[in-house]
Amino acid sequence: MNHKVLSNEQEARPAAAAPAAPAAKPIKPLPEDALILIPMRNTVLFPGVISPITVGRAASVAAAQEAVRSERKVGFLLQKDAQKNDVTPDDLYWVGTAGQVVRYITGAEGAHHLVVQGASRFRVLEFLEGWPFLVARVQTVQPDERTNPEIEARFLQLKEQAVEAIQLLPYAPEELAVVIQQVTSPGLLADMVANLLDVKNEDKQDLLETFDLRRRLDKVLELLSERVGVLRISREIGEKTKKQFDERQREHVLREQMRQIQKELGEGDETAAEIEELKKAIDAAGMPEETHKHALKELKRLERMGEGSAEGSMLRTYLEWLSELPWKSEDAKGIDISEARRVLDEDHFGLEKIKRRILEHLAVRKLNPAGKSPILCFVGPPGVGKTSLGQSIARATGRKFQRIALGGVHDEAEIRGHRRTYIGALPGNVIQAIRRAESKNTVLMFDEIDKVGQGGFHGDPASALLEVLDPEQNSKFRDNYLGVDFDLSKVMFITTANMLDTIPGPLRDRMEIIPLPGYTEEEKLEIAKRYLVKRQLEANGLISENVSITDEALRSIIREYTREAGVRNLEREIGAVFRSAAMRIAEGVAQKIVITEKDLHPILGARRFENEVAQRTAVPGVATGLAWTSVGGDILFIEASKVPGSGKLILTGQLGDVMKESAQAALTLTRNFLGDAFEKNDIHIHVPAGATPKDGPSAGVAMFLALVSLLTGVPVRSDVAMTGEISLRGLVLPIGGVKEKTLAALRAGIKTVMLPKRNEKDLEDVPAEAREKLEFVFLERVEEAVKAAIGELPSAAGKKAA
Numbered sequence: 001m002n003h004k005v006l007s008n009e010q011e012a013r014p015a016a017a018a019p020a021a022p023a024a025k026p027i028k029p030l031p032e033d034a035l036i037l038i039p040m041r042n043t044v045l046f047p048g049v050i051s052p053i054t055v056g057r058a059a060s061v062a063a064a065q066e067a068v069r070s071e072r073k074v075g076f077l078l079q080k081d082a083q084k085n086d087v088t089p090d091d092l093y094w095v096g097t098a099g100q101v102v103r104y105i106t107g108a109e110g111a112h113h114l115v116v117q118g119a120s121r122f123r124v125l126e127f128l129e130g131w132p133f134l135v136a137r138v139q140t141v142q143p144d145e146r147t148n149p150e151i152e153a154r155f156l157q158l159k160e161q162a163v164e165a166i167q168l169l170p171y172a173p174e175e176l177a178v179v180i181q182q183v184t185s186p187g188l189l190a191d192m193v194a195n196l197l198d199v200k201n202e203d204k205q206d207l208l209e210t211f212d213l214r215r216r217l218d219k220v221l222e223l224l225s226e227r228v229g230v231l232r233i234s235r236e237i238g239e240k241t242k243k244q245f246d247e248r249q250r251e252h253v254l255r256e257q258m259r260q261i262q263k264e265l266g267e268g269d270e271t272a273a274e275i276e277e278l279k280k281a282i283d284a285a286g287m288p289e290e291t292h293k294h295a296l297k298e299l300k301r302l303e304r305m306g307e308g309s310a311e312g313s314m315l316r317t318y319l320e321w322l323s324e325l326p327w328k329s330e331d332a333k334g335i336d337i338s339e340a341r342r343v344l345d346e347d348h349f350g351l352e353k354i355k356r357r358i359l360e361h362l363a364v365r366k367l368n369p370a371g372k373s374p375i376l377c378f379v380g381p382p383g384v385g386k387t388s389l390g391q392s393i394a395r396a397t398g399r400k401f402q403r404i405a406l407g408g409v410h411d412e413a414e415i416r417g418h419r420r421t422y423i424g425a426l427p428g429n430v431i432q433a434i435r436r437a438e439s440k441n442t443v444l445m446f447d448e449i450d451k452v453g454q455g456g457f458h459g460d461p462a463s464a465l466l467e468v469l470d471p472e473q474n475s476k477f478r479d480n481y482l483g484v485d486f487d488l489s490k491v492m493f494i495t496t497a498n499m500l501d502t503i504p505g506p507l508r509d510r511m512e513i514i515p516l517p518g519y520t521e522e523e524k525l526e527i528a529k530r531y532l533v534k535r536q537l538e539a540n541g542l543i544s545e546n547v548s549i550t551d552e553a554l555r556s557i558i559r560e561y562t563r564e565a566g567v568r569n570l571e572r573e574i575g576a577v578f579r580s581a582a583m584r585i586a587e588g589v590a591q592k593i594v595i596t597e598k599d600l601h602p603i604l605g606a607r608r609f610e611n612e613v614a615q616r617t618a619v620p621g622v623a624t625g626l627a628w629t630s631v632g633g634d635i636l637f638i639e640a641s642k643v644p645g646s647g648k649l650i651l652t653g654q655l656g657d658v659m660k661e662s663a664q665a666a667l668t669l670t671r672n673f674l675g676d677a678f679e680k681n682d683i684h685i686h687v688p689a690g691a692t693p694k695d696g697p698s699a700g701v702a703m704f705l706a707l708v709s710l711l712t713g714v715p716v717r718s719d720v721a722m723t724g725e726i727s728l729r730g731l732v733l734p735i736g737g738v739k740e741k742t743l744a745a746l747r748a749g750i751k752t753v754m755l756p757k758r759n760e761k762d763l764e765d766v767p768a769e770a771r772e773k774l775e776f777v778f779l780e781r782v783e784e785a786v787k788a789a790i791g792e793l794p795s796a797a798g799k800k801a802a
Contacts, residue, residue, distance in 0.1 A: 027132070028130065030070075030072070030131070031137070033137050033138070034128055034135050034136065034138075035073065035074070035098060035135070035136060035138045036066060036072060036073075036074050036075065036133060036134075037074070037075045037076075037077055037096075037124075037134035038053075038063050038076055038077075039060065039077055039078075039087045039091075040053075040077065040079060041079055042082055043076075043078075044078050044201055044208055045097040045195075046207075047118045047120050047143065047187075047188075048188045048191050048192065049117070050116070050118075051116055051117075051118070051195070052113065052114070052115055053076075053114045054112065055112050056111060056112070058132075059132060059134065060133070061112050062133045063134065064101065064104065064112060065104075066133065067101050068101055073099060074098070074099060075097070075098050075122060075136070076097050076099060076116070077093055077094070077095075077096040078092070078093045079091055079092060080093065082201075087134075089124075089136075093209075094123060094124040095121065095123050095124075095141075095205075095209045096124075096208070097121060097122070097208065098119050098140070099116045099118040100117050100119060102116065103115040118191075120142075120143065121141040121211070122140050122141060123138060123139045124137075125137045125139055141211055143187050144187060144212065144213035145187065146213065147186070151186055151214055151217065152186075154186070154217040154221060155186040155217065157221060158189060158190065158217060158220060159180060159181065159183070159189060161224050161225065161228055162189070164228055165224060165228050166180065168234075169231065186217060187216075190207075190213070190216050190217050190220045191207075193224060194207045194220055194223075197227060199227075274316070275299065278316070278319050278320070278323065279299060281323035281324070282296065282322065282323050285323045285324075285325070285328075286328035287322070290484070291322070294483075295323070298315060298319055299319060301315060314425075321427060321431075321435070321481070322484075325431070325434065325435055326437075326439050330441050330490075335363075335365060335366040337359060337362055339396075340358070340362050340396040340397065341359060343392060344358065344393075344396050347388070347392035347395070348388070348392060349523060349526045349527050349530055349531075350526075350527075351385075351389070353514070354378075354516070357376070357514060358393055362396070372471040374512055375469050375494075375510060375512060376494050376511065376512050376514055377449070377495045377496070377497060377512065377513050378390075378497070379496075379499070379513055379514070380515060380516030380517055380518065381498060381516075381564070381565035381740075382564075382566055382568060383564060383567055383568030384518055384519065384566040386447075387403065387445065389516075390403070390445040390494045393492070393494065394442075394443035397443065397492070399439070399441055399443045400437040400442045400443070401437075401443045401445070402433040402444050402445070404444065404445065404446050404447065405447045406447060406449050406452050406461070407447070407448040407451040407452075408451065408453055409453055410453025410461065412460060412461050412463070412464045414461060415428045415429065415461050415464035415465060416464050416478075416480045417431060417480045417481035418480060419480045419481065427479050427481040428464075428479055430444070430477070430479070431481070431486065434488075434491070440487065440491060442491055443491075444491050444492070444493055444494070446465070446495040446496070447495075448496060448498075449496065449503060449507075450497035450500070450501075450503050452465070462503075462504050462507055463504075466510065468488065469507065469510045471489065474487075474488035474491075475488065475489040495511060515765075517565065517633070517739040517743060518565025519565070519743075520746060521558055521559070521747065522769050524570060525551065525555060525558065527567050528554050528557075528570060528571075529551070532567060532570065532574050533549060533574060535571070536575045539575065540579055540582045541582060542578060545592070546585060547578060547581045547582075547585070547594075548593075548595070549577065550595065550596050550597065553577075553595050553597045553600060554574075557570060557573050557574065557577075557604070558570060560600075560607035560609055561604055561607065561608050561609070562608075562609070563608075563747055565743065577595055577603050581593045581595065618715060619715055620710055620712070620714060620715045621706055621710035622637055622639050622640075622715070623637070623706040624638075624716070624718075624722070624748075624750070625698075625699045625702030625703075625721065625722060625723060626698070626721050626722065626723040626741035626742075626744060627694070627698070627723075627744075628696075628737030628741060633739075633742070635745065635748045636687055636688070636689070636694070637688055638687060639685070639687070640684070640685050640686075640706040640707050640709070641683075641686075641710065642682065642684070642710060643682050644680060644682070645680070645681055646680075646682065647681065648682045649663065649682075650682060650683065650685070651663055651686075652686045652687075653687030653689070653694065654694060655695065656693060657695070658696055659687075659699060662697050662699055662700040662703060662725070663685050665726055665727070665728060666700055666707055667683060667707060668728060669728060670704060670708055672730075673708065673730075674712070683707065687699075697735070698724060698735040698737075699723075700724060700726035701722045701723065701726055701782065702722050702723070704726055704785070705722065708786055708790065709790060714790050715790075717752070717789050717790070717791075719749075720752045720788070720789045721748070721752070722753070722754035722755075723741055723755060724754070724779060724785075725756075730781050731782075732779040732780060732781060732785065733756060734756045734758040738755065738759050738762035738766065739765045739766050741753075743767075746770050746774060751775060752774070752777060753776055754776075754778075754779055754785055754788060755776060755777070755778055755779070756780075757778040757780045759778075763776065
């Protein structure tokens with residue numbers, strides 16, 4: 001609804017007082033049934049409504065002056081096209097409202113203002129010519145004053161909705177609702193409400209041309225209902241907006257008061273000083289152009305915010321992160337290959353292949369400083385020095401070292417960071433590590449990458465690592481918190497893992513795999529003498545002049561108190577020995593202590609490991625196999641036994657499906673080899689350490705020899721261990737993990753290792769010490785394994801075999 005009444009040809013302007021009836025030239029008289037007409041551009045006049053009208057066209061002014069002079073009524077017709085100045089009868093609607101000019105005022109700049117009161121509807125019969133304005137014969141339409149219950153109901157509903165609409169209007173005069181309540185005529189109320197409706201002029205003209213009172217009431221009610229609905233929604237929106245505005249205004253007033261108080265206390269300049277300090281830090285950070293523009297834009301936002309606002313605090317923290325990151329390109333340091341080799345040899349014993357690969361990278365970087373850094377993955381059992389090797393690489397290359405532990409990480413945000421929309425958001429661990437290092441030319445280690453958690457509703461961290469560890473992508477790494485690109489191409493990434501199987505294929509494909517299978521006894525002895533003893537002396541407050549340990553004692557600890565691929569438990573046991581010595585020195589019992597082999601038992605207790613191979617394989621039906629585990633190689637015993645039965649195969653020891661199939665293949669192959677020795681016996685194969693799951697095809701040779709030993713009654717040699725997959729044709733097939741299994745055999749005191757013939761090439765990876773101390777037998781068929789591990793079979797068995 002619109003309680004304001006629009007003017008006809010232009011908006012009403014304040015008018016100066018003027019004579020009520022201006023002078024006019026005499027014109028010929030009008031017929032009694034003729035009516036002076038004034039065309040209306042944007043206004044529809046209704047009967048019973050008083051409305052101000054402004055006229056400006058010469059014909060309209062002449063018509064108004066003649067009506068005032070002759071005290072005649074004027075007919076008001078709506079133009080079909082409001083933009084047209086010279087109108088003809090075809091440009092007008094032929095139904096209008098006849099009204100009386102109550103007042104005529106001539107205003108400034110030649111404007112003429114009328115106050116008109118509508119009287120009745122009329123229909124044009126014909127237009128007349130001969131006057132300087134429009135004149136037509138018309139037929140007056142008598143108002144429909146009939147009443148009945150249907151009209152009365154519509155009348156009451158219209159009055160109720162009209163009052164509600166007036167109350168919803170923000171600036172409607174209060175008297176208007178009183179006037180509506182006092183109207184008693186349904187037709188007059190319909191025309192008054194139609195005049196007030198904020199609808200198109202075409203809709204108002206339609207209401208004017210609706211002579212039937214019931215139909216007119218229905219149309220007005222329909223239009224009014226739509227406007228009331230819109231007004232209700234507008235009021236709700238306005239109330240919500242006003243409430244929010246009031247809250248913001250209150251917050252603004254309080255902040256202004258706080259600012260004035262701080263100014264009186266001499267604290268008002270702190271915020272400006274912080275902003276200026278941030279701007280200097282941003283300018284000095286050396287950001288790329290786009291990032292610098294983004295940071296300055298956010299700084300301007302911070303300036304406009306109140307000092308105590310939560311968003312302002314978050315934005316300040318964000319800008320501090322941006323300004324403190326190492327954006328500048330650093331000058332490459334001079335690379336000394338000889339010094340790097342000295343550092344690596346000083347920190348680590350052995351590991352020649354790894355050292356050579358690192359020195360190769362340094363040589364390439366020296367010749368091509370713009371080259372991309374490699375992404376190395378050290379794979380090996382615990383305690384072999386993967387993490388410490390990364391620290392040595394950083395020292396050898398003159399870079400800072402940072403480590404990120406990935407074990408159990410299951411949230412992608414740990415890598416990419418949280419978006420700033422979250423409370424307490426921070427960048428990911430990658431950006432945090434770069435900030436701590438204060439350099440892009442750093443060594444960043446992802447430790448335990450094989451233990452990254454599985455993806456879920458938090459995202460997949462392994463997938464997030466793809467961008468970080470891809471040299472083609474990480475030059476534009478985008479952290480969710482920063483929201484801008486950061487160059488990681490200068491970072492030297494190193495990852496560590498115990499096993500490759502749990503690393504997703506695409507991630508594994510981006511890394512250069514370098515295995516660290518473990519150390520031999522001699523290597524462990526050298527590592528202990530060079531590093532572990534010295535480190536434990538310092539840790540326990542001792543010096544080498546007061547406490548020393550013999551090589552025999554160290555060998556005894558390696559053989560009898562530890563059995564591992566690395567040296568972590570070895571260092572732990574050496575620490576226990578030195579703590580005992582520290583206690584004796586602190587008590588004053590001794591001043592100088594030399595720890596020998598015989599001193600170990602009182603300190604470390606009984607020997608935890610001994611050579612049990614000879615003892616366990618002294619009976620027929622037991623063979624020593626070699627296995628690969630995530631913590632290095634190990635030996636396992638295959639035990640076979642027979643009991644009266646029907647020839648069934650019983651398997652125990654928590655074996656996997658592949659290992660069960662290997663046992664079945666071994667049994668079938670043994671039947672072919674020994675004939676009908678199984679007909680009246682059930683065969684039971686057991687692999688001890690039943691609580692540990694076991695799987696894989698490489699125990700096939702060991703199972704076959706255990707069955708042959710059982711059924712021939714000849715034990716397998718106690719100093720022989722074997723590994724290899726078998727086929728039903730008696731072929732020995734290649735396996736993996738040769739280096740780890742060979743070192744496990746050496747630790748267990750094995751003298752001879754039987755390997756598939758096709759694995760002979762893998763001996764290049766086995767340390768020279770192991771190759772010298774072990775005898776290797778390479779197998780193509782299982783008969784060769786029987787000959788090497790059992791020897792010539794008894795004549796009865798030979799006949800069956802034949």
